[in-house]
Amino acid sequence: MSRDDIATLQAALNSWPEMPDQAIGAELSDACRRTLDALRGLGTPATGWLDIAALVRQVLLTTQVTYGGDPFLIVPEIAPWPDLDQWNRVRCSAIATVDGRRLIQAEDWSPPASLLDDGVGDDLARLQVRAAYRDADPSYDNAVTADPFWRAAHGYDVYRGEPQRQAARAAVLSDGGSVIVALPTGRGKTAVAWSKALMSSVGVTIVVVPTVVLALDMERRTQDASREREQKGKPALSPLLRYAYVGSLAPDVKRQLREAVRAGTQRLLYTSPEALVSSLAAAVMECARNGLLQQVVIDEAHLVDQWGADFRSEFQTMPGLIRNAYEAAPKAAKPSVLLLSATLAQRPVDVLARLFALGDRPVDLVWGSETRTEPAFFFRNHDDENARTTSVLEAVARLPRPLILYTSTVSDAESWAVRLRAAGLARVGSITGKSGETERRSVMERWRGRTDHRIAAQTSLDVVVGTSAFGLGLDMPNVRTVLHACLPETIDRYYQEIGRAGRDGRPSLAFLCRGPGDLRIAKSLNDVSMIGDDLGWQRWRRLLMSATQAPDSHLRYRVPKSTLPVYLETGYGRSARWNVRTLTLMAQAGIIRLRVPEFTPDPNQSASAQQEARDAFYREVEDLLDFEILDGKLQAQEAWKAALGSVRGEVRAAQGHALQSLLTLATGEECAGRVIARHYAVRHGGGKFHTSPACRGCPVCRREPRRAPGIHPAEPCPSLPAPHRISDPLASSRGDDPFLFIRIDYGDDVGPLLARFAQRGAQAFSISTNLAARLQRDVRTPIIRDDPASVATLIENYSGLVVIMTSLLLEESVRQRIARGQLTYVLGPPDLPDPEKPGNLLRDTRKSITAMSALGRM
Known part of the structure; x- marks a missing residue:
């Protein structure tokens, strides 16, 4: 809370550069704590003039919006404090006082209310920006009574609405099939995923996450939960008290985690698709054969389509391992699969339903999709790059922190970080696809103000510049502003990124500043790389000729991913990637089904020879892929090309639609909430599932507020999937x-x-x-x-x-x-x-x- 912000901060300002001890029990906002942290570095490279000016502005507006009145702070006048012009640039008035200091008051500011910039809706725009400063937790009127298992597993007396209740029920009722769960961010998808594990005494749950940062963050949260369980006399969730299987682990720790998975004592484990289908695969299979693989959870499941068809093919090869594990498990102990996402459009749902069907069971869908009510949308188009730069710098200086600035390319992110530092910001960091694990962890700790072990620490970053690689599963509930100095390539990416603000349920701000070259970049990124008919056919025939046939099936084959097609003498390290792309495209077309290689010992060999063969297999396994031919009719060249052409057409149509939806939204032609809601409506299993629109504010709704859908959309009430095995003890x-x-x-x-x-x-x-x-x-x-x-x-x-x-x-x-x-x-x-x-x-x-x-x- 911010009740003591002004008094506490003024005391610090009065004694600066000395810093008094913070009053014990003081009720301070996050903005005030950040300002106190920034004060300690003012005059050093740790804090720039713009950092301190922007934070002081935020503290003043937080106090004014929350409690009323005309709050002020008196600050030093001498360098390194901002001068008069600099205070004006962050929309603060600065009046000289008799003792040689300045009295600072904050003024309202908002981005343009509409793209017409004609003043219509400006008052509403300012109110919507002010709402993001209010220091008050949201009240929820959609809480529903918790089930007994929810209380027992998590200690919660209520669910956050019917969607969470039905999702949690579906997760614990799932009896060995796959269930897609569409549940908004902030509705407790993690608790849904944990429920089955926490309510049982045996069984392994593997959670596949897209980034190392998320795996480590989930490990920290699970360690906290496990300690609470132990305090209540319940067994730990891991014999090692480790829960993230990531590349930076020591080989011995990885080995111990694999052994714990085999034994069924590793109750929860977070890993990547790449690790799941390689070094973890054998342990997962043995766990399944022993009837101990309870559940596989795919977090951010929309990435199976968005990333799996392009640069991380393991997202689409891992269903093969899951299918192997399902078939190997005893009939009464089949693993369940939970596919979780907050943003599922038609194409991802279709891909998930196709890839994760187990046995003869279709994939079920629990549709709790809702439009986010936190963001107020602002858009601005610029004819030249200098104008866009001015707009972004203005917004960074005047909008509340914590703040994320997104770009489309790594080079742009690096350039913007340099530009912001040159403008007077020192408390700015960046995370891109090039950032290493240590760098990512450091940025997150400095931004959050706590370590991975939840130990409080000083903040030293308020602004993070990132590409789309930053923010998945972000454990940062109080991000207030998301800026885009780019045009994302799809509405999906845009919506996911603005959803990284307001996770605490409080209002947030989303401001997209479009530049002259953005559409060209967006179209380039939107164009998913897919192999053509003739080259694809040649590549497929070479793969098939190079493959070895499984001894127990005339339709199952194993092939090295690095196999070169006949038209290449060397692969330059990229041939394996194109081979996997070709095979994943074929899997989507129903020509083959991908499998994950397993070692099968030769019973006629001696024990030493079997061990030698096993060692050789595991040395090569990351370059191997198994596939099963499904439809012989599609092996004819023309039929093969037609099948792949159909899938390519679906992908390009979906990508084009996702970009066009964003353009409709960004050009202010229609209410942002309605465009988003329409995009996230899907057909599945003979039914149509809608998402109700909501909009806190956008250019269209600010011009015609009476037609706005508002922020209280009808809450969905998903149906529970029909059980595949009905319990009937009598x-x-x-x-x-x-x-x-x-x-x-x-x-x-x-x-x-x-x-x-x-x-x-x-x-x-x-x-x-x-x-x-x-x-x-x-x-x-x-x-x-x-x-x-x-x-x-x-x-x-x-x-x-x-x-x-x-x-x-x-x-x-x-x-x-x-x-x-x-x-x-x-x-x-x-x-x-x-x-x-x-x-x-x-x-x-x-x-x-x-x-x-x-x-x-x-």
């Missing part, structure tokens, strides 16, 4: 009737019966809150309690078994459920009437057994 008692009545004598303790149901696979219960809590304490099975206040009760919407307890009569919703033929057990008193046959008891008209008999039969 199948022999109910016969052909999907309904079974279980008689409970008055005063009987139903706890043991409910516990037995849960132990035999039942998870969905319509019982009292107290009974549900007791049941969860008695069993490890995740217990889901039907919430009668929900807009989609389990009784009405879940097609799996629901155990219902009633004491008076059958509700209409229960009667309709029974009429639909959905599997239902009702527990009630012996004299419960049959509502369909007045004057008759349910025990006499339907299948019925006593509670004691039910216990005995289970």
